[in-house]
Amino acid sequence: xxxxxxxxNPTKLYxxxxxxxxxxxxxxxxxxxxxxxxxxxxxxxxxxYDKVLAALKANGKTVxxxxxxxxxxxxxxxxxxxxxxxxxxxxxxxxxxxxxxxDYAKAVSVSVNCDDDAWDKYFIRFDDVTCDIVPVxxxxxxxxxxxxMNGGSVIxxxxxxxxxxxxxxxxxxxxxxxxxxxxxxxxPKYQMISGIYDIMSHIxxxxxxxxDDNTSDYIMEGLLRSLIHSANIAVQNPKDYEARxxxxxxxxxxxxxxxxxxxxxxxxxxxxxQAVGAHTDATHGMTLSAVSMPYYRxxxxxxxxxxxxYAVNVWDVAPSDKSEKQIAEEGLLAMENWMKKxxxxxxxxxxxxxxxxxDGIVDSTRIMTGGYKTLDKNDIRAVLRASY
Amino acid sequence: xxxxxxxxNPTKLYxxxxxxxxxxxxxxxxxxxxxxxxxxxxxxxxxxYDKVLAALKANGKTVxxxxxxxxxxxxxxxxxxxxxxxxxxxxxxxxxxxxxxxDYAKAVSVSVNCDDDAWDKYFIRFDDVTCDIVPVxxxxxxxxxxxxMNGGSVIxxxxxxxxxxxxxxxxxxxxxxxxxxxxxxxxPKYQMISGIYDIMSHIxxxxxxxxDDNTSDYIMEGLLRSLIHSANIAVQNPKDYEARxxxxxxxxxxxxxxxxxxxxxxxxxxxxxQAVGAHTDATHGMTLSAVSMPYYRxxxxxxxxxxxxYAVNVWDVAPSDKSEKQIAEEGLLAMENWMKKxxxxxxxxxxxxxxxxxDGIVDSTRIMTGGYKTLDKNDIRAVLRASY
Numbered sequence: 001x002x003x004x005x006x007x008x009n010p011t012k013l014y015x016x017x018x019x020x021x022x023x024x025x026x027x028x029x030x031x032x033x034x035x036x037x038x039x040x041x042x043x044x045x046x047x048x049y050d051k052v053l054a055a056l057k058a059n060g061k062t063v064x065x066x067x068x069x070x071x072x073x074x075x076x077x078x079x080x081x082x083x084x085x086x087x088x089x090x091x092x093x094x095x096x097x098x099x100x101x102x103d104y105a106k107a108v109s110v111s112v113n114c115d116d117d118a119w120d121k122y123f124i125r126f127d128d129v130t131c132d133i134v135p136v137x138x139x140x141x142x143x144x145x146x147x148x149m150n151g152g153s154v155i156x157x158x159x160x161x162x163x164x165x166x167x168x169x170x171x172x173x174x175x176x177x178x179x180x181x182x183x184x185x186x187x188p189k190y191q192m193i194s195g196i197y198d199i200m201s202h203i204x205x206x207x208x209x210x211x212d213d214n215t216s217d218y219i220m221e222g223l224l225r226s227l228i229h230s231a232n233i234a235v236q237n238p239k240d241y242e243a244r245x246x247x248x249x250x251x252x253x254x255x256x257x258x259x260x261x262x263x264x265x266x267x268x269x270x271x272x273x274q275a276v277g278a279h280t281d282a283t284h285g286m287t288l289s290a291v292s293m294p295y296y297r298x299x300x301x302x303x304x305x306x307x308x309x310y311a312v313n314v315w316d317v318a319p320s321d322k323s324e325k326q327i328a329e330e331g332l333l334a335m336e337n338w339m340k341k342x343x344x345x346x347x348x349x350x351x352x353x354x355x356x357x358x359d360g361i362v363d364s365t366r367i368m369t370g371g372y373k374t375l376d377k378n379d380i381r382a383v384l385r386a387s388y
Numbered sequence: 389x390x391x392x393x394x395x396x397n398p399t400k401l402y403x404x405x406x407x408x409x410x411x412x413x414x415x416x417x418x419x420x421x422x423x424x425x426x427x428x429x430x431x432x433x434x435x436x437y438d439k440v441l442a443a444l445k446a447n448g449k450t451v452x453x454x455x456x457x458x459x460x461x462x463x464x465x466x467x468x469x470x471x472x473x474x475x476x477x478x479x480x481x482x483x484x485x486x487x488x489x490x491d492y493a494k495a496v497s498v499s500v501n502c503d504d505d506a507w508d509k510y511f512i513r514f515d516d517v518t519c520d521i522v523p524v525x526x527x528x529x530x531x532x533x534x535x536x537m538n539g540g541s542v543i544x545x546x547x548x549x550x551x552x553x554x555x556x557x558x559x560x561x562x563x564x565x566x567x568x569x570x571x572x573x574x575x576p577k578y579q580m581i582s583g584i585y586d587i588m589s590h591i592x593x594x595x596x597x598x599x600d601d602n603t604s605d606y607i608m609e610g611l612l613r614s615l616i617h618s619a620n621i622a623v624q625n626p627k628d629y630e631a632r633x634x635x636x637x638x639x640x641x642x643x644x645x646x647x648x649x650x651x652x653x654x655x656x657x658x659x660x661x662q663a664v665g666a667h668t669d670a671t672h673g674m675t676l677s678a679v680s681m682p683y684y685r686x687x688x689x690x691x692x693x694x695x696x697x698y699a700v701n702v703w704d705v706a707p708s709d710k711s712e713k714q715i716a717e718e719g720l721l722a723m724e725n726w727m728k729k730x731x732x733x734x735x736x737x738x739x740x741x742x743x744x745x746x747d748g749i750v751d752s753t754r755i756m757t758g759g760y761k762t763l764d765k766n767d768i769r770a771v772l773r774a775s776y
């Protein structure tokens with residue numbers, strides 16, 4: 001553990017098959033007007049929308065709708081949501097969906113009572129929140145982003161070809177989140193494994209940084225082992241409740257600030273993936289999987305000891321008679337084979353990236369400084385080329 | 389993950405060498421009257437008392453004192469503390485010390501505005517808290533109990549020879565805790581290793597229960613590996629900041645409710661240890677270490693698979709060509725050798741337990757049902773005999 005830090009995560013979680021009953025505990029705490037935020041309509045098909053609406057009605061709420069939040073919520077849609085929340089005089093924003101819907105709800109929540117343009121204020125200038133925040137609750141239907149228990153919000157500006165995340169403070173965290181693993185059963189396989197890799201990437205972004213001895217790294221090795229184990233089961237049987245519940249729980253703890261405490265972190269894979277996403281509109285987790293192996297192989301020589309530890313403690317690579325470099329490389333190979341086995345996209349061409357996009361993706365990739373090597377533009381280009 | 393559960397842990401933590409500055413963030417949130425609770429006076433010798441008092445004065449507080457909280461806080465002392473808090477019209481109870489002081493502060497906090505006898509209400513009848521709670525803050529000087537981020541409070545009734553814990557809800561958790569690893573540097577070795585084993589026992593009580601596949605078990609294996617690693621360093625060099633900071637952080641996460649979520653737990657070691665403590669007034673962690681090996685060897689046949697997993701994942705026992713039982717036994721042997729190596733007390737005789745106390749200890753041991761075998765009185769007697 002290094003440095004000074006604070007930790008506070010006040011989000012209340014309701015977990016399990018009966019989690020939705022938590023709404024009856026939470027809704028009475030808020031005023032009458034609820035802005036119900038959701039995505040493309042899958043929540044209407046699978047019945048979750050009806051259940052949530054019934055709970056809202058039973059608790060005497062006036063419901064205002066804001067559907068159609070897209071997988072990469074845009075700054076344009078954000079403007080619309082802010083206007084809707086204002087018109088509704090929303091006392092609570094209830095997000096029903098995955099990370100995108102929850103991210104979007106948080107971006108609306110900090111902008112309703114604020115005159116500035118939300119995109120400029122939070123995603124270009126990274127301003128602090130100075131206005132009153134409308135509380136957010138979340139009913140999660142897709143796992144991966146951890147948005148249900150953190151202050152993260154990623155918004156895409158299509159015109160500017162930028163996809164940018166703002167990590168808000170604990171006052172912006174959802175007040176409560178409803179986590180029913182069964183709600184994730186109907187998700188298409190592509191979305192499920194994309195979410196699984198998003199979780200893994202969140203952990204690895206925080207793991208592959210620093211050389212100090214830190215309890216967080218031990219916790220992350222446990223989370224990774226559990227994730228790999230449960231992912232293998234879920235890919236075979238998406239309705240295995242135990243596996244899906246473990247994956248849901250790991251997703252939350254991978255990115256609710258705990259494992260980053262007292263250590264440095266990287267996040268370059270997300271910067272690369274988000275740049276790819278801004279140009280292709282591809283699914284978030286797949287942009288991460290497509291750039292990961294080229295990136296990790298590129299930086300391995302600068303963090304060999306940690307990659308070797310990863311190989312042994314997460315992938316059960318036997319260290320006998322091998323050099324640290326060999327052990328490290330075997331770990332990445334095991335990871336790559338596993339990624340292919342569960343069906344992840346392994347290069348950005350398969351996500352629609354074309355040769356003429358390369359310069360633009362390089363330009364919109366933010367450069368982070370917490371990883372084992374701080375890349376320059378040429379390094380970024382080399383990593384992306386290896387993913388073509 | 390099994391069953392339905394809720395999770396909420398609102399305690400704000402300030403961690404690191406500058407953690408005490410957190411008082412300047414927190415104190416302004418509360419009224420003028422602060423009841424300053426501490427133990428036998430070591431905080432006066434090591435200067436922490438002066439630093440805290442200076443922060444209280446700088447924030448314009450009127451300070452009322454309640455010192456002399458003993459390692460196993462008694463129901464008699466609790467009565468005194470309640471009277472002091474009432475006389476002070478305390479707006480905040482600030483506990484400066486280890487788990488005992490923090491436990492005691494919580495017991496006072498739920499009793500100040502309550503007419504019933506606190507011991508009877510919370511520790512005999514296990515009543516809910518129905519009165520207004522005085523908020524508690526904590527400056528931690530000793531690690532082990534996790535009391536800085538949970539609702540636990542253990543009180544001893546010397547007359548009744550009972551040491552009983554009540555786990556209060558999140559409204560009783562400390563509002564904030566100050567965790568500076570340097571504050572633990574001056575602790576005598578006996579107290580340090582006792583605290584380390586208290587942490588280990590908290591994890592094992594939650595680990596050795598259930599047969600489902602649960603992310604919590606993977607997290608706990610990580611916590612245990614990190615604890616063993618850092619304990620080995622701290623025993624050699626008590627002022628190794630990295631090791632002491634990891635131990636402090638593990639202590640918090642071992643018992644702040646996270647790793648018990650979605651799984652069953654045991655706690656029989658604590659019931660045995662607390663019964664020994666009630667009769668001998670021995671240091672808490674040492675009562676746990678003294679009963680652990682006899683207990684785990686006694687229940688091993690009923691949970692062999694988990695003990696074998698523990699051996700491999702925590703103690704690096706090589707599974708090659710061995711039966712599950714052999715692997716499990718090797719794991720416990722490795723644990724026992726390590727316990728002896730760092731200097732833990734391995735039998736209750738060394739804690740002052742005499743033959744004539746046996747019946748009394750057996751009688752005051754609560755029987756739990758979450759472990760791999762539910763003991764009866766004869767089992768309890770056999771386990772305790774093996775610790776004589």
